[in-house]
Amino acid sequence: MKDRKTQVENIIRLLHAEYPNSKCSLDFSNPFELLVGTILSAQSTDKRVNIVLPSLLAAFPDANAMANGTIEDIKEHIKSVGLYNNKTKQLKNMSQMIVDDFSEVVPDKMKHLVKLPGVGRKTANVVLGNAFGVPDSGITVDTHVIRMTQRMGLTTNNNAVKIEKDLMKIVPQVEWVDFTHLFIDHGRKICVKKPKCEECILISNCDQLY
Numbered sequence: 001m002k003d004r005k006t007q008v009e010n011i012i013r014l015l016h017a018e019y020p021n022s023k024c025s026l027d028f029s030n031p032f033e034l035l036v037g038t039i040l041s042a043q044s045t046d047k048r049v050n051i052v053l054p055s056l057l058a059a060f061p062d063a064n065a066m067a068n069g070t071i072e073d074i075k076e077h078i079k080s081v082g083l084y085n086n087k088t089k090q091l092k093n094m095s096q097m098i099v100d101d102f103s104e105v106v107p108d109k110m111k112h113l114v115k116l117p118g119v120g121r122k123t124a125n126v127v128l129g130n131a132f133g134v135p136d137s138g139i140t141v142d143t144h145v146i147r148m149t150q151r152m153g154l155t156t157n158n159n160a161v162k163i164e165k166d167l168m169k170i171v172p173q174v175e176w177v178d179f180t181h182l183f184i185d186h187g188r189k190i191c192v193k194k195p196k197c198e199e200c201i202l203i204s205n206c207d208q209l210y
């Protein structure tokens with residue numbers, strides 16, 4: 001475990017140096033906006049979501065407005081995003097629960113966020129870490145984090161929740177939010193489907209298991 005901790009500290013240090021401006025790539029100015037953006041980003045790209053967010057949030061700027069919107073009106077704003085039928089229902093139902101159960105305010109606890117329709121640990125971690133700045137919320141495990149941590153030998157699991165638990169044991173808590181952004185940046189650029197190991201700054205800290 002000590003070696004894995006040292007390995008992960010080296011990886012984080014190198015990635016911070018390589019991607020000094022690494023951050024959440026969804027546009028948002030409050031927790032509700034990030035919650036909406038994160039729900040929309042499933043099976044889509046952050047770039048695509050950032051295109052539809054301005055008009056959607058202009059029409060439905062908060063949970064109350066979204067809960068009172070019609071399915072047809074919400075759908076009209078997001079139909080260029082994948083799975084828009086399901087996501088329309090999730091946005092409306094999620095907003096209704098925020099209105100009914102949380103006094104119209106996005107909750108800032110994991111146990112409350114995961115009760116919202118369409119919100120699992122991954123979405124909750126994104127919102128807690130980036131909109132609320134809660135450092136102990138957990139680690140967002142997306143497809144890049146899964147692929148890279150398996151290749152690096154940081155986990156032997158395939159399940160995202162189990163991988164998150166493995167990572168929480170070895171990643172310093174202060175890095176839990178940045179960790180995901182750094183891995184997404186490196187996963188998009190170098191540790192892609194066919195990894196570019198010969199160009200990779202992490203090669204001496206990676207088990208290259210693929």
Ligand code: SF4
Pocket residue numbers: 148151152190191192195196197200201202203206207208209
């Ligand atoms: S050395 Fe290869 S497998 Fe390891 S992180 Fe870099 S690109 Fe990915």
